[in-house]
Amino acid sequence: MEQQRKDAYDLNLFAKRARMRFNPKPLFPIAIMLKVYGRVSSINVQKVIWCLEELGKKEGIDYERIDAGLQFGVNNTDAYLKMNPNGLVPTLVDGDFVLWESNTIVRYLAAAYGVGNLLPANYKTRADTERWMDWSLATLWPTLRVSYLGLTRTAPDQQNIPAIKKHYQDTTKLMQILDGVLADKLYCTGAEFTLGDIILAVAVDRWVTLPAQFPEVLGALPSLPSLMAWHRRVTSRQGFLKLHQTA
Ligand SMILES: N[C@@H](CCC(=O)N[C@@H](CS)C(=O)NCC(=O)O)C(=O)O
Numbered sequence: 001m002e003q004q005r006k007d008a009y010d011l012n013l014f015a016k017r018a019r020m021r022f023n024p025k026p027l028f029p030i031a032i033m034l035k036v037y038g039r040v041s042s043i044n045v046q047k048v049i050w051c052l053e054e055l056g057k058k059e060g061i062d063y064e065r066i067d068a069g070l071q072f073g074v075n076n077t078d079a080y081l082k083m084n085p086n087g088l089v090p091t092l093v094d095g096d097f098v099l100w101e102s103n104t105i106v107r108y109l110a111a112a113y114g115v116g117n118l119l120p121a122n123y124k125t126r127a128d129t130e131r132w133m134d135w136s137l138a139t140l141w142p143t144l145r146v147s148y149l150g151l152t153r154t155a156p157d158q159q160n161i162p163a164i165k166k167h168y169q170d171t172t173k174l175m176q177i178l179d180g181v182l183a184d185k186l187y188c189t190g191a192e193f194t195l196g197d198i199i200l201a202v203a204v205d206r207w208v209t210l211p212a213q214f215p216e217v218l219g220a221l222p223s224l225p226s227l228m229a230w231h232r233r234v235t236s237r238q239g240f241l242k243l244h245q246t247a
Helices: 002-022 043-054 078-083 102-113 123-152 161-184 195-213 225-235 238-245
Strands: 034-037 063-066 091-094 097-100
Touching: 034 043, 043 063, 043 102, 043 195, 043 238, 078 091, 091 102, 097 102, 102 123, 102 195, 123 161, 123 195, 161 195, 161 225, 195 225, 195 238, 225 238
Parallel strands: 034 063
Antiparallel strands: 034 091, 091 097
């Protein structure tokens, strides 16, 4: 399988170079090995797309994204459930290897295709970035999710406004922790952008943008200057901008 993947990679590279030189359409159809199932509006799909872009992968050339979830369906079909019995998105298919769980997928991608520092080689820095990934998955997002889904995916007459407000305030307390950490750091583990920044940023961006969308429920965005400076830094990256180009 390794050889097959290497061959596909070489083939892609050859086709890419040929295209750059002559600029016509590819001479032969290229089998794209990496497929991501999931709608780009999903926080967990966004992690995977952002990670792929950080790894220099381009949609339509190096990876394909197939809409699935919510209005697109797909995730409830037998074929999909065979790949991912949870019926959730994202699912990654890399040749004959199928993987679900967004944080595990980005760890896999960074290990398999890693260039640079997304998953640091130093085991302490790596544990540091993985800590932020796990904190975001297990603590930050479950808290904010109540406010986010309550406001954006629930009919107004079904919304539990006290729960939405309380969870937004609880999230703000968690954001204060991050604001403190970022007071003397460019990124969550130090001077380098890592996976932890991607996983945190997709949640932090929702916390930042919600009050402007629902001021009557949430009031003004709390002031956390270090967090906001980091938010501007990470959301200006091409990988983040890509999420909104395809939304
Ligand atoms: N722990 C899973 C959670 C996956 C998940 O909850 N995905 C949501 C979207 S963010 C989903 O599939 N919702 C159903 C849908 O979109 O139809 C992961 O991180 O991949």
